[in-house]
Amino acid sequence: MEIAGSTALVTGSNRGLGLALATELLRRGAKVYATARRPELVDLPGAEVLSLDITDQASVDAAAAAAGDVDILINNAAFTDGGNLVTGDLDRIRAVMDSNYYGALTMIRAFAPVLARNGGGAILNVLSAAAWNTVDGNTSYAAAKSAEWGLTNGVRVELAGQNTLVSALVPGLIATKTLRDFATAQGLPLPEHLLIEPAALARLALDGLEAGDVEILDPMSAEAKKTLAGPSLAFDLASL
Known part of the structure; x- marks a missing residue:
């Protein structure tokens, strides 16, 4: 998939990895729709900013109508803090699944015809190495990312006929405020040597x-995937 000259839409572009992806796309010569639920928070010169709530069908439909030239869709936006499955708040658990799974699916269903009209293009879903094990304190997020991995694999098969590349970016530990806040809340030290900066991950993603x-895996997620051949393991920050 050629980035230069393409048109990309990135969800959750106001901060973190979404902002890094949108920035790197612009640097590589793409036209970029940078989207967020609060578009006023997107500060990215050169991008076309759109309001988008991936959990609202009308909002998704409006974005698909406004961005009819898209040939790269990047599903990055997600609610990440659902807590544990057995003891967590059920509404928050549903919100995690709604954004990570149904939000991504809603975007794909809306933009698949757009991509087909524009020659096929590509979809990049941002997953997590937690999809391949789990993480105590936020098992609902791991479960949602597992579901999104299955979604990605299914959509890849369904859209092969229209020449759409469907890729999964599976990062380990991203050096974002979201991760740092989670580690602080759980009282866990972060292994700084294993963190990957959003800008570096964005370059890895677009290279892939x-x-x-x-x-598309970083070293930590490559190791996490190997665990699928053995017994189920927890993603234990304290042991890294």
Whole structure:
């Protein structure tokens, strides 16, 4: 997938990895729709900013109508703090699943016809290494990312006929405020040597997309995937 000259839409572009992805896309010569539920928080010169709530069908439909030239869709936006499955608040658990799974699916269903009209293009879903094990304190997020991994694999099969590349970016630990806040709340030290900066991850993601990779992994997520061949393991920050 050629980035230069393409048109990309990135969800959750106001901060963190979404902002880094949108910035790197612009640097590589793409036109970028930078979207967020609060578009006034998007500060990215050169991008076209759109309001978008991925959990609201009308908002998604409006974005698809406004961005009819898109040939790269990046599903990055997600609610991440649902807590544990057995003891957590059920509304927050549903919100995690709603954004990570149904939000991504709603975006794909809306934009698949757009991508088809524009030659096929690509979809990049931002997952997590937690999809391949779990993380105590936020098992609902891990479960939602597992579901999104299955969604990604299914959509890849369904959209192959329209020549749409469907890729999964599976990061380990991203050096974002969200992760740091979670670690602080759980009283966990972060292994700074294993954190990947959003800008570096964005470069890795787009390199993989240009190469046609269906899964794009950093070193930590590559190790996490190996655990699928053995017994289920927890993602234990304290042991890293």
